[in-house]
Amino acid sequence: MADAPAGGGLSIKPMDQFEVLPLFGGTEIRMFTITNVTLWMFLAVLVITLILVLGSRGRAVVPSRAQSIAEMAYGFVYNMVIDVAGKDAGKFFPYIMTLFMFILTANLLGLIPTAFTTTSHIAVTAIMAFAVFITVTVVGIVKNGTDFLSLFWVSSAPLILRPILAVIELISYFVRPVSHSVRLAGAITAGHAVMKVFAGFAAFAAIAPLAIIAMVAIYALEFLVAGIQAYVFAILTCVYLKDALHPHH
Amino acid sequence: MEGDIAQMGQFIGAGIAGLGAGLAALGVGNVAGNFLAGAMRNHSAAGGQTATIFIGIAFAEALGIFSFLVALLLMFAVT
Numbered sequence: 001m002a003d004a005p006a007g008g009g010l011s012i013k014p015m016d017q018f019e020v021l022p023l024f025g026g027t028e029i030r031m032f033t034i035t036n037v038t039l040w041m042f043l044a045v046l047v048i049t050l051i052l053v054l055g056s057r058g059r060a061v062v063p064s065r066a067q068s069i070a071e072m073a074y075g076f077v078y079n080m081v082i083d084v085a086g087k088d089a090g091k092f093f094p095y096i097m098t099l100f101m102f103i104l105t106a107n108l109l110g111l112i113p114t115a116f117t118t119t120s121h122i123a124v125t126a127i128m129a130f131a132v133f134i135t136v137t138v139v140g141i142v143k144n145g146t147d148f149l150s151l152f153w154v155s156s157a158p159l160i161l162r163p164i165l166a167v168i169e170l171i172s173y174f175v176r177p178v179s180h181s182v183r184l185a186g187a188i189t190a191g192h193a194v195m196k197v198f199a200g201f202a203a204f205a206a207i208a209p210l211a212i213i214a215m216v217a218i219y220a221l222e223f224l225v226a227g228i229q230a231y232v233f234a235i236l237t238c239v240y241l242k243d244a245l246h247p248h249h
Numbered sequence: 250m251e252g253d254i255a256q257m258g259q260f261i262g263a264g265i266a267g268l269g270a271g272l273a274a275l276g277v278g279n280v281a282g283n284f285l286a287g288a289m290r291n292h293s294a295a296g297g298q299t300a301t302i303f304i305g306i307a308f309a310e311a312l313g314i315f316s317f318l319v320a321l322l323l324m325f326a327v328t
Contacts (some may be wrong), residue, residue, distance in 0.1 A: 015325060182314060182318060183307060187314060189321070191316065239304060
């Protein structure tokens with residue numbers, strides 16, 4: 001931000017929470033420096049492992065709490081993959097389940113006060129989005145060969161419009177990883193910045209009660225957004241996968 | 250209050266870019282409202298379209314987030 005107003009006044013720094021810092025001293029960040037991003041991504045993986053592996057280890061007929069969470073998540077994602085991408089997309093289910101669980105857990109862990117939200121960084125989401133983009137493109141080309149290009153040649157449109165539509169389809173295809181990653185990172189960043197701004201308003205006695213009530217409401221909204229963004233990321237992956245597996249319009 | 254004119258342009262630009270977020274809200278509201286209007290007429294078909302409405306909302310929302318991103322870039326990244 002520009003310069004903070006000197007001598008009291010309104011000084012809210014909503015973007016400071018997204019700063020990447022090394023965990024063990026120093027200020028330099030190299031390729032393998034352990035930062036707070038590393039820590040919170042590791043915690044997300046740890047939580048997923050605890051719920052999915054240890055929680056469902058008992059395989060009880062009447063499930064425990066952790067097991068029923070694992071079963072619900074599994075069933076939810078599996079139905080989504082089959083419904084959206086078709087029966088033959090079943091072998092990509094583990095990939096989409098991994099993405100969904102990682103994003104959901106990282107979002108929810110980020111909602112813990114003073115926690116760091118790893119999914120608010122485009123560096124994190126762009127890796128996932130480009131992985132999806134490359135996977136989908138490779139799958140489409142391997143499975144359909146040159147037939148994959150019919151994704152860009154809209155055969156239901158009038159012939160004169162098809163070259164124009166092909167250009168538009170091509171652009172929209174290559175902008176996918178950008179919108180895929182920016183959507184998740186942007187929604188999470190925006191939500192957390194708004195929470196920080198309202199938390200800053202609570203410092204003024206006159207509007208503090210209002211700010212705290214608004215804070216509670218926004219927190220509930222962010223809880224919803226955390227789930228919806230993970231769902232949207234997973235379902236768009238399914239849509240892209242469907243395009244790759246069945247490129248005909 | 251002092252400051253250079255480039256910074257003023259930066260902040261005004263960020264404010265204008267922020268308008269895009271509000272316009273995206275119109276789009277999201279349009280998607281959800283039309284979905285509800287359709288769902289009220291045909292309850293039985295509504296359940297199967299949950300995925301479609303979320304995809305529609307996601308696409309409408311993404312463009313608003315792009316404008317938010319432009320605002321953020323103007324505020325923090327442009328020097």
